[in-house]
Amino acid sequence: MDTLHGRSERLVILGVAESDAHAVANHLIAMQLREHGFTVVNLGVCTPLADFADALDRHPRAEAVLIGSLNGHAHQDLRALPELRAAGRLRRPVVLGGNLSVGSRTTDADLQRLRDLGVDHILPDAGGLVLLLDMLDAAAREPEPQHG
Amino acid sequence: MADLHGLEISARTAAALPDWDDTVAYLASRPLPAVEVLRAADAAARPVVQPRCGVGGHGEMLGLLRELESAGPGILSVTIDSHTRLLRFDTASALLRRRPADLNGYPLVTHGWQRGRELTEAVAVPLEVRHGSPDGRDLFAVALAAGITSYEGGGIGYNLPYSKDVPLAHSLRAWQQVDALCGTLAASGVVVDRELFGTLTAVLVPPSTSLAVAVLEAVAAAREGVRCLSVAYPQGGEPHQDIAALRAVRSLAARYLDPAVEVFPVLHEFMGVFPRTPEYAGLLILQGGLLARLGGAAKVVSKTVQEAYGIPDAAANAAGVRTAALGTSDLLDFVRYDESRVAEEQHWIEREVAELVDPVLADGDLFAAVETAFAEGRLDIPFSASVHARSRVVPRRDRDGAIRYADSGSLPFSRAVLRRNAALLRDPEGARPRSLIDAATADIHYFLDKESRLPLRAPYGANSDTPPRY
Ligand code: B12
Numbered sequence: 063m064d065t066l067h068g069r070s071e072r073l074v075i076l077g078v079a080e081s082d083a084h085a086v087a088n089h090l091i092a093m094q095l096r097e098h099g100f101t102v103v104n105l106g107v108c109t110p111l112a113d114f115a116d117a118l119d120r121h122p123r124a125e126a127v128l129i130g131s132l133n134g135h136a137h138q139d140l141r142a143l144p145e146l147r148a149a150g151r152l153r154r155p156v157v158l159g160g161n162l163s164v165g166s167r168t169t170d171a172d173l174q175r176l177r178d179l180g181v182d183h184i185l186p187d188a189g190g191l192v193l194l195l196d197m198l199d200a201a202a203r204e205p206e207p208q209h210g
Numbered sequence: 211m212a213d214l215h216g217l218e219i220s221a222r223t224a225a226a227l228p229d230w231d232d233t234v235a236y237l238a239s240r241p242l243p244a245v246e247v248l249r250a251a252d253a254a255a256r257p258v259v260q261p262r263c264g265v266g267g268h269g270e271m272l273g274l275l276r277e278l279e280s281a282g283p284g285i286l287s288v289t290i291d292s293h294t295r296l297l298r299f300d301t302a303s304a305l306l307r308r309r310p311a312d313l314n315g316y317p318l319v320t321h322g323w324q325r326g327r328e329l330t331e332a333v334a335v336p337l338e339v340r341h342g343s344p345d346g347r348d349l350f351a352v353a354l355a356a357g358i359t360s361y362e363g364g365g366i367g368y369n370l371p372y373s374k375d376v377p378l379a380h381s382l383r384a385w386q387q388v389d390a391l392c393g394t395l396a397a398s399g400v401v402v403d404r405e406l407f408g409t410l411t412a413v414l415v416p417p418s419t420s421l422a423v424a425v426l427e428a429v430a431a432a433r434e435g436v437r438c439l440s441v442a443y444p445q446g447g448e449p450h451q452d453i454a455a456l457r458a459v460r461s462l463a464a465r466y467l468d469p470a471v472e473v474f475p476v477l478h479e480f481m482g483v484f485p486r487t488p489e490y491a492g493l494l495i496l497q498g499g500l501l502a503r504l505g506g507a508a509k510v511v512s513k514t515v516q517e518a519y520g521i522p523d524a525a526a527n528a529a530g531v532r533t534a535a536l537g538t539s540d541l542l543d544f545v546r547y548d549e550s551r552v553a554e555e556q557h558w559i560e561r562e563v564a565e566l567v568d569p570v571l572a573d574g575d576l577f578a579a580v581e582t583a584f585a586e587g588r589l590d591i592p593f594s595a596s597v598h599a600r601s602r603v604v605p606r607r608d609r610d611g612a613i614r615y616a617d618s619g620s621l622p623f624s625r626a627v628l629r630r631n632a633a634l635l636r637d638p639e640g641a642r643p644r645s646l647i648d649a650a651t652a653d654i655h656y657f658l659d660k661e662s663r664l665p666l667r668a669p670y671g672a673n674s675d676t677p678p679r680y
Contacts, residue, residue, distance in 0.1 A: 081292040081301075083342070083372045085595035086413045086654070093647050107595040108296065108374040133292050134314045134521065138305055164314050166520040 074195065075117045075154075076128045077105030079139035084132035087160070091128070091188050098192050111142045115151040125199055126155045128191070134164035136176060143180045155182040155198050157191070214351055215394055217387045223348040226322060233355045236327070237400045244336040244360035244403040245438045247284045248474045251508040257477070258284020259499070259534045261512050261527050262340055266291065266306055266313030268325050272332050274524050279333045281528035282535060284509065285360065286333055288326075290341035290349065291315035295372065297345065314521060315341075319352050326356020338362060338405065342372040345384040350391070360403035360440075361388070364427035366580065367407035370596045378581045378598055385427075386434060386577075393435020404431055405440035405476065411593040412481035413654055414605040415444055416613050417455035418562030419591055424459075425466050425567050426580055432471045433576075439467075440509065442476040445498050447656055448612035450548065452477070454555035456505025461560060466567075474508035477501060479534065483654055484517035490661040491515040492533050499537020500545065510534055555612075558630060565623055587620030604646065607653040608634040 074095060078088050085107050092104045103121055105113055114127050131139060136158065146152045158181045163172040173184055183194060212224030227233070237243075251258045260283055265271050275286055291313040293302035302317035318326055318339065330337055338360035339353045346363050353361055362368075365382035392402045406427045408420035424441045431439060441459045445452050459475035467473065479498035485491045495513050502510035514522040514530035522530070566589060573579035583589040587600045594601040602619030615621070615631045623631075637643075644652070652659065 081296060081298070083292075083374075083595045085371070085411060086593045089593050089601070090647060090651065097645070097647065106374050106597065135292055135312070138293075138301070138312060161520060164312055164521055166516040166522060166526075168520070 071123070072099060072195075072199070073101040073103065073121055073124050074126050074128055075103045075105065075114060075121065075124045077109035077114060077117075077130070078107040079129055079131040079133075079136060080108060080110045081135045081139050082131055082133040083107045084130070084160075087130055087132070087188060091130070091191065094188065095192070100195075111140060111146060111152070115146050118152060118154060124154060125202070126157050126195060127152060128157045128159070130160045131158065131162060132160045134161060136160070136162045137172075137179070140176065140179050140181065147180050156180065157183045157185060157194065159185040159188060159191070215391055217347055217351060217391045219348045219351050223319060223351060227351060227355050228323065234395065234398060234400060236357050237354060237359065237395070237402075238398075240330070240336070240357050240359055242334065242336055243401060244285055244338060245401045245472070247336060248403060248438070248440065248508045249472070251284060252474060255503070255506070257499070257502040257507045257510045257538050259510055259512050259531050259538070260285040260287060260338065261514075261531050262287050262289045263527055264289030264291065264315035264340075265521075266310035266315070266317065268321055268328075270310070271316050271329060274527075275329060275333050275337075277524045278528050278531065279335060281531040283335060283531050286335050286337050287340045288318060288329060288337055288353075288358065289315045290339065290343075291317050292342075293317065294319055294349065295341050295343045297343070297348070299348075318356070319349055323352050323355035326352060326358065330357040336360060338403070340405075342368055342407075344369040344373045344376040344381040347384050347387060350388050354391075354395075354402075359401075360405060361392075362405040362407055362442075363388075364404075364406045364423075365430065365577075366423045366427055367410055370584075370591055370594050370599045371407075371409075371411045373596055375597055378584060379577060382430070382577045382580065386430065389431040389434035389436045392431075392437070396435055396437040401438050402436075403438045403440055403474075404436050405442055406431075408442045409444040409478045409481050410591050411595065412444060413593055414482065414607070414613055414650075415446070415592065416562075416603075416605050416615055417443065417446065417451060417458070417559050418566060419603070420444060421455065421458060421462060421559065422563045422566035422589065423591070425462055425563060426570060426576070428463070428471075428473070429466055429571065430576060432467050436471065438472045438474075439463075440474045440476045442478050442511070444478045444481040445501060446611075446613045447480065447482075447607070448610050449497075449501055449504075450551045451555050451559075451612040452501050453505040453547070454552045455559055456502070456507050457552070458556050458559045458563070460506065461556070462563060466571075475506060476509045476511065477505065477507045478511045479513045480657070482656075483658060484513065485657045485661040486518045487661060487666040488515040489666050490657070490664065491517065492529075494657060495530055495533045496537040499534040499539075500542050501537075502534075503538045503542075504545070504547070510538065558627070562623065562627055565627060566621060569622060588622050590619050590621060604650070605653070606635050606649060607656060609638070611656060
């Protein structure tokens with residue numbers, strides 16, 4: 063595991079899904095986030111979901127868990143998400159990006175299947191990542207709405 | 211663990227296999243082994259075309275092979291799914307039962323050798339198993355029993371790009387056993403073609419890095435008795451450099467290998483971020499065929515116009531085979547290029563390879579030397595998936611698109627080599643300074659940029675409609 067230290071307090075966990083060895087976007091996203099001041103805990107390729115959960119336990123101040131999946135196996139590789147969440151783990155926004163189904167067309171049904179597992183945000187490419195993280199950060203800082 | 215003539219495989223895989231004598235007899239009875247196709251292509255000085263192809267379901271795979279055969283390939287592939295590659299045979303088999311279409315390749319170990327033989331017998335051309343397993347021993351045993359006469363991979367090239375944390379010592383020993391079994395088979399007259407995956411991480415791989423890894427794996431394979439090696443080099447994008455690299459395969463083989471080993475240069479059509487319009491993607495596929503012929507390759511592995519989007523359908527894959535074959539055809543035999551530029555490139559590629567591999571080969575213990583060299587960065591690859599390479603090298607394209615070392619990390623290059631790489635990468639006067647990430651991203655998206663400057667149709671229905679950008 064490789065931790066790139068950024069300038070600010072902001073920290074994210076990054077990695078590639080369990081059966082997936084595509085590394086290029088992972089290297090570049092880690093560099094890009096670091097340029098934006100994040101500390102990146104980069105778990106690298108072929109990372110089982112449980113390893114993401116363990117990393118979050120070790121770094122509880124992480125803002126989000128960023129998972130790439132390029133090889134089409136996103137659904138199978140993330141199947142443990144409901145189970146982990148039910149056990150109180152991975153309680154952070156899970157952001158998924160890449161090439162999310164087998165074949166040349168990813169349908170809405172494919173994406174819905176992933177949301178049903180509990181994936182919070184799906185991004186087609188990494189360009190919008192910092193913006194999304196800023197929005198999530200702002201939302202997390204907002205005071206809880208008062209009821210009654 | 212079970213032992214198949216020195217190949218250590220799991221007891222479960224072993225229990226399902228036929229007798230070894232049956233496997234050898236079946237392999238020997240194959241009417242057209244891969245090595246013969248390669249010899250014929252080499253003699254004719256025109257490469258054969260091979261597509262990658264693999265789907266989860268058995269019936270679907272049979273259909274796919276039959277449909278692709280009609281496009282005229284010289285060899286067909288059985289591309290294996292990612293779970294099987296990483297030895298997760300149980301996951302592959304669960305998914306095969308639940309949703310076979312969710313598999314990104316054919317799970318051969320799960321389907322078993324009998325179905326493998328059905329694949330072999332379904333088409334007249336030989337099959338190759340293409341995978342990406344750091345430890346491909348179980349898969350190899352099943353592939354042999356299925357009558358498959360060509361097997362891709364090696365202890366470095368199928369480790370560093372394909373897994374996170376498999377020590378090189380482990381993968382090198384696993385592949386040593388594969389090679390040794392090929393040696394045993396060769397002694398009884400069965401020649402298995404072993405293709406070495408010089409493509410590595412596919413994105414901006416400097417030619418000398420690709421070829422250095424191939425030389426080390428080739429030397430290791432030859433020592434175990436392998437008699438037929440296909441050395442694959444990935445099309446980088448600058449034609450003179452690509453032709454030079456393919457030619458260097460033969461000169462390097464002459465320098466480092468016993469002449470009894472047959473060596474065939476193979477071109478992997480552009481393996482990086484692929485253009486998105488069918489027109490430009492098609493042109494690149496055609497150009498790959500042409501470059502393969504000009505570089506003297508015996509085989510070219512084709513791409514498809516759906517590469518940028520996902521695993522191609524059969525029609526697009528068949529069209530890719532045909533387009534690549536057109537690139538090798540005599541209609542383009544008039545094409546000439548700057549011979550002296552190619553010769554110069556080839557000289558420097560060979561020199562860089564020698565500077566990388568000679569110190570490693572000088573060591574008495576090849577595997578230990580390879581492992582320490584990667585640990586110390588004296589061997590390295592860009593964008594490694596594995597923690598066992600440092601990835602301190604930073605490749606860049608020069609003004610013509612050729613791939614050079616912008617930072618060679620701890621590679622043991624001479625001053626002359628370093629000077630040349632630096633000189634070729636010097637920015638023109640007044641160029642806008644860019645961050646390293648911006649520069650790398652632009653180089654990775656090289657063909658997308660070229661494509662966007664042409665008046666082409668917008669890409670068709672896609673995973674995302676705009677090319678990915680940072
Ligand atoms: C290079 C490459 C390889 C190299 C990878 C080397 C390495 N270790 O990194 C090699 C040759 C080894 C390889 C192997 C395989 N590959 Co591949 N590969 C590619 C290729 C050509 C480029 C990928 C790349 O590096 N792009 C550059 C980076 C910068 O872009 P990117 O990865 O697309 O990432 C962008 C977005 O996806 C997104 N993104 C990515 N990750 C994340 C993460 C987050 C959190 C977010 C928000 C966004 C995000 O943002 C990025 C920038 O915008 C693509 C096809 C293409 N695009 O042209 C196929 C491709 C991704 N590969 C594919 C496949 C299937 C495989 C294999 C499984 C083999 C097979 N069966 O065909 C194996 C992998 C084995 C495994 N265990 O996973 C398929 C996926 C198919 C699908 N989903 O239907 C593709 C699309 C090719 C194809 N058409 O079949 N591959």
